[in-house]
Amino acid sequence: MIDPIALQFGPIEIRWYALMIISGLLLAVYLSAKEAPRKKIRSDDVYDFILYAFPLAIIGARIYYVIFSWYQYKNGSFMNMIAIWNGGIAIYGGLIAGFLFLIFFTRHRFIETWDFLDIAAPSVMIAQSIGRWGNFFNQEAYGGKVGNLDFLPGFIRDQMYIDGAYRQPTFLYESVWNLIGFALILLLRRKPKLLKQGEITLFYIVWYGLGRFFIEGMRTDSLFLAGLRVSQWLSLVLVITGFVLFLFRRKKQDLAYYQS
Structure with missing residues (x-):
């Protein structure tokens, strides 16, 4: 098992969980700021947005997680509810916020939302x-039991051995799915008048939604509602x-192409 704590300076712990989120955020900000001038948006607007949006997204992700995992927190303390450093945030909550x-x-900056x-x-x-x-380092958001994971590298296989059984590495499936979607967007947006x-x-919304629907069906730690998981x-x-x-938007004749 990999230690979820990457670095420790006395009482201060820096977890792999936080490093992964921060790494993803920094890359996202860099790519967005680099692309922004193509749509006549200032890079500074991207930086200003993320300065406020990131903490709000973390709060939204935690609130969503606590609401739909209330059975874990209803008898606990308030500090336990806000302890995101122990894991437990829901991406959908962050996206909504x-x-x-x-x-x-x-609207405040007079920028076209789309x-x-x-x-x-x-x-x-x-x-x-x-x-x-x-999620990999925290051993969370995994799927049901499987016989073996011989098709995976040893470090992933070992980390997915939880409670005496191998588990579906749903974190990996979603990570790869999103990476493929990212590559497809980069290819498609280079095509003129496409x-x-x-x-x-909208491609992101549909692609991500499809992936999450099937991947959530493999998980064992999310709430059911009328036969499906809430995230499904x-x-x-x-x-x-x-x-x-x-x-609806494809029928509109007055919309500009992303790449003219």
């Missing part, structure tokens, strides 16, 4: 791909919404 703030931010979303979507996807490895304004964002229901909403918006 970040999206709500983005709407406020773009343009900002289009430069952010691929960066968010690669950040999620990296961030999922935090993707219209907002369609990179939300994934279905994302996929359907993304397809409907794509069809």
Whole structure:
């Protein structure tokens, strides 16, 4: 088992979980800031956005996790509820909080919301791909029992041996899925007159929703609601919404192409 603590300076612990999230964030900010001028958005706007959005997203991710894992916290202390350094944040909660703030931010800065979303979507996807490895180090967000994981490198296989059995490395499946989605977006957005304004964002929504729907079905630690896990229901909403918006916006003749 890999020690979840990467570095320790006296009483101060720096966990791999935090390092993975911060690494993903820094790469996402760099890529978004580099792409922003293409849509006539200042790099400083990207930096200003992330300064506020990141802590809000962490808070949203934790609130979402606690709400849908209330049985773990209802008899505990308030400090236990906010102890994110021990793991336990839900990406959907972070996305919801970040999206709500983005709407406020773009309107306040007089930036076209869809343009900002289009430069952010691929960066968010690669950040999620990296961030999922935090679950690996914490041995959380894994799937059901499997006979063996011989197709995986030894360090992953050993880390997925939990409570006397090998577990589905769902963190890895989602990480790879997001990495493929990121690569596809980079390829598609280079094609002239292929993707219209907002369609990179909608591709992200549909791609991520599809992946999460199937991967969540393998997990054993999320809440059920009417036969499906809560995150699966939300994934279905994302996929359907993304397809409907794509069809609606594709018919509009006045939308600019991302790459003209």
